[in-house]
Each structure stands twice: as C-alpha cells, then as structure tokens.
Amino acid sequence: EAGVTQSPTHLIKTRGQQATLRCSPISGHTSVYWYQQALGLGLQFLLWYDEGEERNRGNFPPRFSGRQFPNYSSELNVNALELEDSALYLCASTPRMSTASNEQFFGPGTRLTVL
Amino acid sequence: DQQVKQNSPSLSVQEGRISILNCDYTNSMFDYFLWYKKYPAEGPTFLISISSIKDKNEDGRFTVFLNKSAKHLSLHIVPSQPGDSAVYFCAASVGRGGADGLTFGKGTHLIIQP
Numbered sequence: 255e256a257g258v259t260q261s262p263t264h265l266i267k268t269r270g271q272q273a274t275l276r277c278s279p280i281s282g283h284t285s286v287y288w289y290q291q292a293l294g295l296g297l298q299f300l301l302w303y304d305e306g307e308e309r310n311r312g313n314f315p316p317r318f319s320g321r322q323f324p325n326y327s328s329e330l331n332v333n334a335l336e337l338e339d340s341a342l343y344l345c346a347s348t349p350r351m352s353t354a355s356n357e358q359f360f361g362p363g364t365r366l367t368v369l
Numbered sequence: 370d371q372q373v374k375q376n377s378p379s380l381s382v383q384e385g386r387i388s389i390l391n392c393d394y395t396n397s398m399f400d401y402f403l404w405y406k407k408y409p410a411e412g413p414t415f416l417i418s419i420s421s422i423k424d425k426n427e428d429g430r431f432t433v434f435l436n437k438s439a440k441h442l443s444l445h446i447v448p449s450q451p452g453d454s455a456v457y458f459c460a461a462s463v464g465r466g467g468a469d470g471l472t473f474g475k476g477t478h479l480i481i482q483p
Contacts, residue, residue, distance in 0.1 A: 258412065287470050296373070296458065297413075299470030310468050344412055356401045356462050358471060360412030 256281065258361035260345050266367045267335050275330040275364045279347030286328040287348075287358060288320065292341040300343075303328055335368045342366075372396045373461050375474035383482050388446040390477050392459030395440065399461040403471065404433060404444045407456045416457075417444070446479075454481045 259278045267273050279286050288300040299312035303322035311318075317333040326347075332339055342365050346358035374393045382388045390404075400421035405413035419426040419433045419442070426433050432445045446453055456478050460471040 289470070289473075294475065296371075296375075296473035296475040297460075297471070299472065302468065302470055310470070312470060346412075356403060356471065357415045357418065360405075360414070362410065362412045 258345055258347050258359055260343075260361040260364050262364060263362070264365045264367070266369065268369050269335055269337060271335050273332045273335060273339075273366055273368075275332075275343050275345075275366070277328045277330070277345030277347075277361060279326050279328070279345075280359055283347035283349050283359070284326050285348045286322055286326065287346040288328070288330050289344045289346065290314070290341045291344060291363075292338070297344060301330065332366070337368050340366060340368045370395075371474075372399075373459055373472050373474040375457075375459055375477050377477050378475070379478040379480065381480045381482055382449050384451060385448045388444075388449045388453065388479055388481070390444040390446075390457050390459075390479065392442050392444075392474055393440055394442075394461050396461070396463075396472070397440070398463045399472070400464065401462045402433070402435060402442050403460045403462075404431075405458040405460060405473075406453075407458060407476070413458055449479075449481045451481050451483065454479060 261276045285304040289297040291297045302310045306322050320330040322328045342363045344363045346360045403418040404416040407413040417431045435442045456476045458476045459474040
C-alpha cells in the first residue's frame with residue numbers, strides 16, 4: 255500500500271511570491287491535515303480537510319489556504335511569502351472522520367525556503 | 370503557549386538499556402496521546418498511543434505511561450536498539466476525531482550508543 259506522498263520535496267521562493275504544495279493521501283483516506291514545522295519547533299496544525307471541505311484551521315493567517323480535490327488529494331497555498339514561512343510542511347491523512355482514530359499517517363514533507 | 374512540552378532536546382542511551390522519554394502537557398482537555406518517531410528526510414511514523422481512560426499501554430518493546438494528575442506521560446523503550454535512534458515526538462488531542470489536529474511537542478532526539 256502506497257503511503258502519503260508530497261511534492262515537491264524542496265521549494266525555493268522569494269518574499270512576496272506564492273507557494274503551492276501538494277499532497278496525495280493513502281488510498282481510502284478522506285481526511286487530510288497540514289502541519290508546519292519551523293526550525294526548533296514542533297509540528298503546528300495548519301489546516302484540516304475532510305470530504306472536500308475545510309473543517310478546521312490552526313492559528314495561521316488567511317494567506318495560508320488550500321483545498322481538497324474529489325480524489326481527496328490536497329493542495330496548500332501560501333500567498334505573500336514571508337521569510338518566517340521557511341519550514342518543513344507535512345501532510346497527514348486518516349480514514350473517514352466518523353471512524354477515524356487519532357493516528358495520522360504522515361508524508362515525507364516539503365521543505366520550503368523563502369529567500 | 371506550548372501545550373505539549375518535551376523538555377529534553379536530546380537523550381543518549383546505551384544499546385540494550387532502557388530509554389525513557391518524557392512529555393508534559395498543560396491542556397486538561399487532552400484525552401488522547403500519541404508518540405511518533407521521525408528519521409531524517411522522512412515523515413513522522415506512529416509508534417503507540419494511549420487514551421486518558423488508561424494509565425498504561427504496551428506494544429512490544431514500547432510502553433507508554435500516563436499520569437493524568439501530573440499531566441505527564443512517558444515512553445519506555447526496552448531494550449533500546451540502534452535503529453531506535455531518531456527524533457521522538459509526543460502529541461495530544463481532544464477527542465478521537467482529530468478536529469483540531471494533533472498538538473505536538475518539539476521532540477527529543479534519542480541517540481542509542483553501541
């Protein structure tokens with residue numbers, strides 16, 4: 255069974271640009287979570303999508319947004335990039351909400367560098 | 370405001386001995402706790418979890434203990450093996466549904482020495 259995949263592995267952008275990160279969940283999983291891991295910090299919850307809808311978001315500004323597609327893959331968009339957006343962005347998936355355990359299955363992450 | 374704290378950034382343990390990783394939390398609403406292990410260039414992988422209705426959960430070499438009154442949990446690895454060298458993250462959530470995502474600590478880098 256294929257795990258969670260993320261692309262690209264690395265992304266370099268300059269301040270003010272937009273970044274788009276992609277995530278494909280495990281087959282059969284409908285929920286996708288996005289996390290940010292900045293240097294020296296733990297993973298910070300960003301966004302949660304389930305069945306194509308944004309269900310919840312963490313304490314991040316609106317320039318962090320995303321969507322979930324009908325095949326349950328997801329995209330994270332970061333607009334007006336700032337230097338402090340440099341971080342590892344991790345995507346995780348879980349089965350359908352109603353039967354979900356709290357175990358989340360993580361992808362390898364996208365390393366975003368903002369210059 | 371860090372709700373999940375792992376106060377030891379690193380821990381060095383000799384192969385074959387017990388590794389004990391600690392985690393404290395401040396949010397009394399947390400009722401489900403997980404440990405994840407992370408190797409470089411890989412995503413975190415789930416190790417073991419515990420619900421607040423229990424005080425111990427065991428899976429092979431891994432045991433998690435929960436002390437609700439102290440808001441403290443620990444992960445015991447016995448015996449420690451070289452492949453256990455990794456960063457370990459403690460995580461917590463309110464309820465099993467994961468609506469607010471998982472709240473993670475900063476991680477402890479475990480080094481198993483031969």
